[in-house]
Amino acid sequence: MDGPPGDPLLAGLAAGRDAAFAELYDRDGAALFRVAAALLGCRADAEDAVQEVFVGLAQAGAALAAVENLRAYLFAALRHAAAKTAARRHADRRRPFPDVLAAPEPRTPADERLERALAALPADRREVIALKIDSGLTFREIAAVLGISPNTAASRYRYALAELRDALGGTADV
């Protein structure tokens, strides 16, 4: 499912089939958007970054056949697109998350506090949490996306959670 040899989704993307792009968007579009939103803190920028990922896929064409892990490839492409978007728009990565990206209702004060603490984390910590929680990647996939070892990905995630816990006053019970 994630791009083994003979993966029909990957083959469909490489062949430029519309149905394959639609299937990929249905499967990973929301996760890509959430990670982009965590990185960029802005709905319009996040949507632009997701769009850029799909444009890149469409332009890659037959070269996609060489991709081993489609999800890792997608999120690595998203990081690149997000960096380009941020550079283009001079986005402030520390911009308070809830001010520009409202979570769906119902939102409790605890939800808002959690989002605010999350948005205040350093970008690399916020990124690893988004990749793990919001997109459901494994540590092996996160490692491939970030270009680090799986052990480093796991420890970075653990540190990120610990920092978030400390930001919330030392408890997860927010």
Add this chain to the structure above:
Amino acid sequence: MSDSELPADLAALERRLADRPRVAPSTGLGPRVLDVARLAQRPRPVAASWRSWAALAAAVLVGINLSMSVAGSADWRLTAGIEPGQIDATADRLRAAAPELPERELRRQALLYRAGAGLTPTVDLNPYREPERWDVR
């Protein structure tokens, strides 16, 4: 790393994060993304860039160089022998055109004319080889 590998408070925070209401893309993003991806797949007309012009110039230079090499290496060979009857016929035509020429000059001109007509250009691929016995150059 699963929940069980995290300390209890971090595992609880992980569950809290997973359960929180999360932002979702706008409903228009999917169609927009798919439309743009579809457009991106279409082959675009390639504008002639400086690379195209450089490639063309290189090809022209290679062509000129090659043709000069061929021209420089071209030799002329007799492809067939000269029939005596042809020389006589040519001499007769020359005599009609220039009756003031002596017979000896007419024969010489006829020989030269027939020899020139039988020549054909040939590329010598190895101009430094030793001439062979049958080589009529």
